[in-house]
Amino acid sequence: xxxxxxxxxxxxxxxxxxxxxxxxxxxxxxxxxxGQTAAKAIDGVVSGYPDNTTAEWxxxxxxxxxxxQLDWASSKALNRVVLYDRPNGDxxxxxxxxxxxxxxxxxxxxxxxxASPLTVDFSTRNVTWVxxxxxGVSASTRNVGLAEFRAFTG
Numbered sequence: 001x002x003x004x005x006x007x008x009x010x011x012x013x014x015x016x017x018x019x020x021x022x023x024x025x026x027x028x029x030x031x032x033x034x035g036q037t038a039a040k041a042i043d044g045v046v047s048g049y050p051d052n053t054t055a056e057w058x059x060x061x062x063x064x065x066x067x068x069q070l071d072w073a074s075s076k077a078l079n080r081v082v083l084y085d086r087p088n089g090d091x092x093x094x095x096x097x098x099x100x101x102x103x104x105x106x107x108x109x110x111x112x113x114x115a116s117p118l119t120v121d122f123s124t125r126n127v128t129w130v131x132x133x134x135x136g137v138s139a140s141t142r143n144v145g146l147a148e149f150r151a152f153t154g
Contacts, residue, residue, distance in 0.1 A: 015154045016079070016080060016152040016153065016154045017152060017153050017154050018150055018151070018152055019072070019076050019078075019151055019152065019153050020042050020044075020070065020149070020150045020151050021042070021044075022072060022073075023042060023070035023071060023072050023151065024070070024071045024072075025038035025039050025041055025042045025057070025068060025069070025070055025071075025149070026038050026068075026069050026071065027041075027057060027059065027066070027067065027068045027069070028059060028062070028065070028066050028067045028068075029059050029060075029062065029066070030057055030058065030059060031058045031059070031060045031143075034053060034054070034058070035053070035054045036048075036053060036054070036056055036057055036058035036145065037057060038057050038068055039057075040054065040055055040056055040057050041056070041057035041068055041145075041146045041147070041148055041149045042070065042148070042149060042150075043055060043148075044148075045147075045148070046084050046115055046117075046147050046148045047087065047115070047147060048086045048087050048088070048115065048145070048147045049086060049087070049088045050087075050088060051087065055147065056086055056087075056145055056146065056147045056148075057145045057146050057149075058086070058143050058144075058145035059143065059144050059145055060143050061142065061143060062134075062143065062144045062145070063134070063137045063141055063144055064134055064135055064136060064137060064144075065133065065134065065135075066133070066134045066144050067131050067132060067133040067134070068131070068132050068146060068149055069129055069130065069131040069132075070129060070130050070131075070149065070151055071128065071129040072128050072129065073128075074128070075126045075127060075128055076126070076127060076128070076151070076153055077124050077125070077126050077153045077154070078100070078122075078124065078125050078126075078127055078130060078151055078152065078153055079121065079122060079123065079124040079125070079152065079153065079154070080119060080120065080121050080122070080151075080152040081098060081119075081120050081130065081132070081149065081150060081151050081152070082117045082118065082119050082120070082148075082149075082150040082152070083096075083108065083111055083117070083118045083120065083132065083146060083148075083149055083150075084111070084115050084116070084117055084118075084146060084147040084148040084149075085111035085112060085113060085114075085115060085118075085146060085147065086115065086143075086144075086145050086146065086147055087114055087115035087147055089113060089140075090138075090140040090141065090142065091137070091138070091140070091141045091142060091143055091144060091145065092110070092111065092113045092137060092138040092140075092141060093110070093111045093134050093136070093137060093141075093144060093146075094109075094110045094111075094136040094137055094138055095107070095108060095109060095110065095134075095135045095136035096108040096111075096132055096133055096134050096135050096136070097132070097133045097135055098120065098122075098130055098131070098132055099130070099131045099133065100125050100127045100129070100130050100131075101127040101128045101129045101130070102125055102126070102127050104125060106120060106122045108120055108132070113138075115147045115148075130151060132146075132149060
């Protein structure tokens, strides 16, 4: 199936706004040889290997300790992120930590192993960046990454 891009910014029910489109994504490392770069985690396309490898971020041979960060030029009042694991059956994030520019952190549980969304709600934080660090992976994980990383205000 062909993935459908998510327009940005996107108002959602309850007045939340997706501010991912104004962010810059950076990562501990990514796979430039295959195009699976940090920018692909914020491209609005929830897909990846095996259907669309160029629509995901991958840290080759990466497991725990790998991170992906979203930076904004001005402060954002974040209160939610939505994470999408890579859609293949082998590579799965089982835990992580969101760290914010204000020094606060939020624990993240297991991401669904089929690129379904995991929504993480938290009290509003006025921040210029948020970082997702992988702290646990499945035994079969060889290349950790994300299909998509979205951030919301409101």
